[in-house]
Amino acid sequence: MLRRVVLALLALTVLVLLADLAGGPTGPIRSAGSAALGPLLRAASPGEVEAESAELIRLRARVAELEGQAQTAKRESALVASAAEHDLEVAPARVVGVGTPDPRGTVRLTIDVGAEDGIQADRAVLDGDGLVGRVVSVGRWTSDVELLGAAGTSVGVRVGQSPGVLGRLSASDPLLDQAPGQLAVTALQEGRITAGDAVRTLGSAGGVPYPAGLPVGSVAEVADAPGRLTASATVEPSADLAAVDVVGVVVSDGQR
DSSP, rough: OHHHHHHHHHHHHHHHHHHTTTTTOOHHHHHHHHHHHHHHHSOOOOHHHHHHHHHHHHHHHHHHHHHHHHHHHHHHHHHHHHHHOOOOOOOOEEEEEEEBBBTOOEEEEEEEEGGGGGSSSSSSOOOOOSSEEEEEESSSSSSEEETTOOOOOOEEEEEESOEEEHHHHHOOOOOOOOOOTOOEESSSSSSOOOOOOEEHHHHHHHHSOOOOOEEEEEEEOOOOOOTTTOOOHHHHHHHHTSSSEEEEEEEEETTT
């Protein structure tokens, strides 16, 4: 009996993965599977359970592997779509190391591409959601990436609808009450900034390190600072900087 349960569970897993990759809801499939398989599992004898335990362990490991592969495929697809949208050529990479965090969290990662893959220092790094950071050092096979929000770093940005308010993105601003993971933007010219405004890269000279128009985040809250000529606001990053995995290093853009 338990073998039939194992086979049914494997079939259910494949259905869930296919629905997840297609962007459809997986909750109803999981609920139906629990309702159907629960009684069968409870009816299995202790001897059957012991005899099939190794197969169940193997199956759970395979399910975890398939789910991981599905999530990686989704991230890779999102990265390709984002690079195409911004007319960028990127070298795909995976995070293989995490540096010592500072009080605000992780500030440096190691990725599995380097000089042999055509990577150069001071190039933007993004994932399928937006800007992650920039390459700060390159080895033969790996490179180090400094994340957005690292102490002492800043990025020129535009906030709001085109052309947008010019601003400077940084790790923090003493006027702001920032939640963990949030960044800070300070306007460099007069203009209205409101919660929900998109924050995008201004663009560096020659597109290095930052091409123009890359998603950086969205304004979470604008500081109430009477007497200050320009606004400051907290920013929720587009990329989940605490869980970066699949990334792309910009190697060229459509302007070259």
